[in-house]
Amino acid sequence: MPAHTLRAPKRQTPTETRDPDLLPVGPRTKVGKRFIYVHYESAWNFHAEHGWLPKLSKLIAVPGVNGVGEDGSLSRVINGATAKGGTVIRPEDKRLLVDGEDPEDAAFYQYGRYYSTTTGERWWIEPGSEPTVTPAGRIIWNTDESVKVYARFRKHLRDVGIVEPIHPLVIAEKVSSQQTRVEDLQRRAAMNPHLSSKLAEAVELLTAMQAQPDDEPTKADKKAGRKVGRARRGSVDG
Amino acid sequence: MPDAATIDTAQLITNGGLVQEVLSDLVLEALYDPTDLTALMTRVPWNAGGSDTLRSTIDAAPGAYTARASEIDGSNIANAAYATGKFDLIPAGYSRRYELTDLIPIAGGPIQVERVAANLVAGVALTMTDLLCALFPALDNDVGPGTGVDLDVSSIYAAMYQLNSQSVSGPYACVLHPQQINDFQNSLRAEAGAVQFQAATAEMLAARGPGFRGSWNGIQFYQSDSVGKVNTNADYAGAMFGAGCFGYTMADARLMAGHIPPGLLYLSNEAMVIEMARDQTNFTTALVASIFPAVVEIEDARGVEIISDV
Numbered sequence: 001m002p003a004h005t006l007r008a009p010k011r012q013t014p015t016e017t018r019d020p021d022l023l024p025v026g027p028r029t030k031v032g033k034r035f036i037y038v039h040y041e042s043a044w045n046f047h048a049e050h051g052w053l054p055k056l057s058k059l060i061a062v063p064g065v066n067g068v069g070e071d072g073s074l075s076r077v078i079n080g081a082t083a084k085g086g087t088v089i090r091p092e093d094k095r096l097l098v099d100g101e102d103p104e105d106a107a108f109y110q111y112g113r114y115y116s117t118t119t120g121e122r123w124w125i126e127p128g129s130e131p132t133v134t135p136a137g138r139i140i141w142n143t144d145e146s147v148k149v150y151a152r153f154r155k156h157l158r159d160v161g162i163v164e165p166i167h168p169l170v171i172a173e174k175v176s177s178q179q180t181r182v183e184d185l186q187r188r189a190a191m192n193p194h195l196s197s198k199l200a201e202a203v204e205l206l207t208a209m210q211a212q213p214d215d216e217p218t219k220a221d222k223k224a225g226r227k228v229g230r231a232r233r234g235s236v237d238g
Numbered sequence: 239m240p241d242a243a244t245i246d247t248a249q250l251i252t253n254g255g256l257v258q259e260v261l262s263d264l265v266l267e268a269l270y271d272p273t274d275l276t277a278l279m280t281r282v283p284w285n286a287g288g289s290d291t292l293r294s295t296i297d298a299a300p301g302a303y304t305a306r307a308s309e310i311d312g313s314n315i316a317n318a319a320y321a322t323g324k325f326d327l328i329p330a331g332y333s334r335r336y337e338l339t340d341l342i343p344i345a346g347g348p349i350q351v352e353r354v355a356a357n358l359v360a361g362v363a364l365t366m367t368d369l370l371c372a373l374f375p376a377l378d379n380d381v382g383p384g385t386g387v388d389l390d391v392s393s394i395y396a397a398m399y400q401l402n403s404q405s406v407s408g409p410y411a412c413v414l415h416p417q418q419i420n421d422f423q424n425s426l427r428a429e430a431g432a433v434q435f436q437a438a439t440a441e442m443l444a445a446r447g448p449g450f451r452g453s454w455n456g457i458q459f460y461q462s463d464s465v466g467k468v469n470t471n472a473d474y475a476g477a478m479f480g481a482g483c484f485g486y487t488m489a490d491a492r493l494m495a496g497h498i499p500p501g502l503l504y505l506s507n508e509a510m511v512i513e514m515a516r517d518q519t520n521f522t523t524a525l526v527a528s529i530f531p532a533v534v535e536i537e538d539a540r541g542v543e544i545i546s547d548v
Contacts, residue, residue: 060372063330067326076328146471185392192430
C-alpha cells in the first residue's frame with residue numbers, strides 16, 4: 001500500500017459526560033419512591049408561622065409493600081389507610097389548586113412528581129424539593145426552601161378542608177405532651193446545661209401552642225360552624 | 239544483553255521477561271451496608287392457593303367478662319363482638335441481573351460465576367431491609383424532637399413510653415438511619431444523671447459497623463441506610479416497634495423453576511432462583527436472580543415512627 005495521509009480524526013465525546021438532566025444514582029444511593037400522602041386525625045404539629053398543620057404520613061408505592069402489587073396499584077393500601085381512619089390526599093383532587101391556577105403550572109395539584117435518573121429509575125420528590133447536582137455527582141437538596149413550601153402545602157390542605165380541622169381536644173393532647181417535654185427538660189437542665197437552649201425553645205413553643213390560634217377560622221371551620229378556640233383538657237380512650 | 243543493574247520493569251516487559259500485571263486473588267468488597275432486618279418481621283408461610291394474595295387473620299383480643307345484670311335488672315348478657323382483623327401479603331417479583339462476557343473465564347480472574355452468584359444471594363437481605371424500611375413512613379404514631387432537630391434521648395424515651403402506653407410487649411426493636419444513631423449517641427454522650435451511669439449507655443456508645451448497634455434500656459438498636467427521608471428530605475423516618483408490628487412472606491420461588499430448562503438453572507430454593515441466560519451472538523452469559531417477597535404492617539399500634547433531622 002502506498003504512503004497515505006489519514007483524514008481528519010474522529011472526535012470522541014469525553015467518556016465521563018453525564019446527562020445534566022438526570023440525577024446520578026450510585027450503588028449506595030437510595031432513590032425516592034413513589035408515594036401518596038395520608039393524614040390521620042391526631043397527626044398535627046405546631047408551626048410557628050402557620051399554627052396547627054396536619055402531619056402527613058407517606059404510603060410508599062413499592063411493589064410487595066403493604067399490598068401494592070406488581071402493577072404498582074395503590075388501591076389496597078389506600079383502602080387500608082382509610083380503614084384506619086386516615087384521609088388520603090389524592091393528587092388529582094381539584095381543591096389542591098391554589099386560587100384558580102392552571103393545573104399545568106400548579107404548585108400542589110398532582111403533587112406526585114419525579115426526576116429521571118441515570119439508571120432509568122424515577123426519583124419521586126415531595127412538594128418543593130429541588131436537587132442540585134455537584135460536579136462530583138453529589139445530590140444536594142434545597143431543604144431550607146422546601147420545608148417552607150411543604151408547610152404551605154399542609155396549610156393549604158387544612159384551609160381548603162381536604163383534611164378535617166384539628167379538634168380542640170387534640171390540641172389539648174398536643175399541648176399536654178409539650179408540657180411534659182418542658183417539665184422533662186426542666187428536670188434535666190440543671191445537670192445538663194447544654195439543654196438550656198432546648199428548654200427555652202420548648203417553653204416558647206408551649207406558649208405559642210397555648211395562645212389563641214393566630215389563623216383566622218378556615219373555610220371548613222366556617223362551613224361547619226366551628227369555633228377556633230383555646231384548647232381544653234381531655235383524656236383519651238381507645 | 240543489558241546490564242542487570244540497569245534493567246527496569248519496562249525493559250523486562252518489552253523483552254517478555256515479566257508478566258505485566260498479576261491480578262491478586264484477594265478481592266475486597268466495595269463498601270456497602272449489609273444490614274439484614276428480615277428477622278425483625280414476623281414470617282408468614284406462603285401458601286400458593288391460586289391467588290397472588292395471602293390473607294391472614296389477626297385474632298380478636300380477649301375481653302374481660304361483664305357482670306350478669308339479669309339478677310339486677312332482668313336483662314340477658316349482651317353478645318360481644320369477636321372483632322378479628324385481616325392483613326394481606328401480595329408478593330411481587332424482584333430480580334437482579336449480571337452479565338459476564340466470555341473473556342471473564344478465559345482471563346481467569348478471581349471474579350467468576352460463583353462469586354457473582356454469591357453477590358446475588360447477598361442482595362436478597364438488602365431487598366428485605368429496603369422493603370421493611372419503606373413501611374416506616376406509613377405508621378400512624380410518631381415521635382421526635384421536631385423537624386430539622388437532631389435525635390435525642392428524650393425522643394427515644396417518648397417512643398418507648400408510647401409503645402408502653404399501647405401495651406406493646408418488649409423487647410422493642412429500633413431501626414434508625416446511621417445519622418440518627420450518631421445523633422442519639424451524641425445526645426447520650428452529653429447526658430448527665432441516671433442515664434450516664436447505666437452500663438448500657440457506655441455499651442451503646444461503642445463503635446460498631448452497620449446492623450445491630452447494641453441494646454439500651456431493653457431496646458435493640460439497628461442502623462440501616464435504607465431508612466428513608468420524609469418532610470421534603472429534611473428528616474429521616476426510623477421506627478421503634480414490638481414483635482408482630484410487621485410481617486413478611488417469601489413466595490416459593492422454586493415453583494417457577496419448572497419454566498426454566500434444567501441446564502440453565504443455577505440455583506433453586508424456597509427463597510430464590512438463579513438462572514443463566516446464554517447470548518452466544520453477543521458472547522455473554524447472564525445470571526438472573528429472582529425473589530418474590532411481600533411485607534406488610536400487621537398492627538399499626540405496635541410501632542412508632544421516629545422522625546429527626548438528616
